[in-house]
Amino acid sequence: MVESTPFDDLGLAVSSDEPLDRHTWLSVGGVARYFCEPVDEVALSKLVVRCHDVNIQLRVLGGGSNVLVPRAGFSGMVVRLSSPSFSAIEISQTSIKAGAGAKLVHVVSAAVQAGLSGIETLVGIPGTIGGSLIGNAGGQAGDIGERVSEVTLMNTRGTIDTRGRSDLAFQYRQSNLEDSIVLGCRLELDQENNIVLTKRMQKQWIVERSRQPSGTRTVGMMFKDPHGTSAESLIEQAGARDMYVGKASISGAHANYVVAGSQCSSDDIRSLLDEVRLVVRERLGIDLEPQLEVW
Ligand SMILES: Cc1cc2nc3c(=O)[nH]c(=O)nc-3n(C[C@H](O)[C@H](O)[C@H](O)COP(=O)(O)OP(=O)(O)OC[C@H]3O[C@@H](n4cnc5c(N)ncnc54)[C@H](O)[C@@H]3O)c2cc1C
Known part of the structure; x- marks a missing residue:
């Protein structure tokens, strides 16, 4: 018999007791009581509102490269923004718009291919754009926050909002985004010869690989x-x-x-x-x- 859940009437594919070791880099940890990979923002919004209304804690899992899930698991809802509608990467002149579910490495490669510099030193960092913004991922040569011009967020009422540079605060491995769901961002980059840029990225990649x-x-x-x-x-x-x-x-x-x-x-x-x-x-x-x- 399939157990009923508080999400049954929403028409979303919500699973129960999803093993989270499948979704984290460390491949350890218990289950999520509820788990969903919504197809788009409308589905995500329904889920967020329902969790808020019935007082179920919701967490977003990106690439799972910075999370340790306890053996006892997580008793709330875990959401992954893995569907294509959350992973788009669009380039327009010197700016890149990236969905929260896009892998950071894909965004870095797209920038370098387009001859845009400023994030190539982030090449060895695993995970998604969402996770990288929450923790302001970076290294000695800089962090992602330095290049972010706007971030699109969803709040606990399922409403979407865009924050510009003046409302964003990035510090060493932290941001002021932690209470929201990140849907995507815009990065402002500089034009540079893509052959020079590719060489710099490859050099950084070799350094990172040798240290990891x-x-x-x-x-x-x-x-x-x-x-x-x-x-x-x-x-x-x-x-x-x-x-x-x-x-x-x-x-x-x-x-x-x-x-x-x-x-x-x-x-x-x-x-x-x-x-x-x-x-x-x-x-x-x-x-x-x-x-x-x-x-
Ligand atoms: C081999 C290795 C090398 C690393 N090197 C570096 C490095 O050089 N520099 C560095 O800064 N970090 C590094 N890290 C740490 C990690 O990769 C980064 O913190 C990365 O940005 C986390 O991204 P993620 O998508 O995996 O986030 P996750 O681990 O999935 O999540 C991290 C946090 O972000 C939240 N989150 C994720 N997505 C969203 C979203 N869309 N909306 C709201 N909240 C969200 C999660 O709830 C969680 O709180 C490394 C990790 C490993 C394993």
């Missing part, structure tokens, strides 16, 4: 870099780079990445993060701020 754990997708970036130093160097200085808990260990390629081995549980990862944080605090007196968001 390879051969596995089950990795996560553990901590934000404190001002003036890197989490990687602090973990090494504290002598924590060989730590592990259960099947969760620290990457040999980069000490700020956790690697989930086979049969790893999200509890192993959570405990490893806590233990590394404690060791760095005790030995160096610095409290590392988690990068991975624990649901």
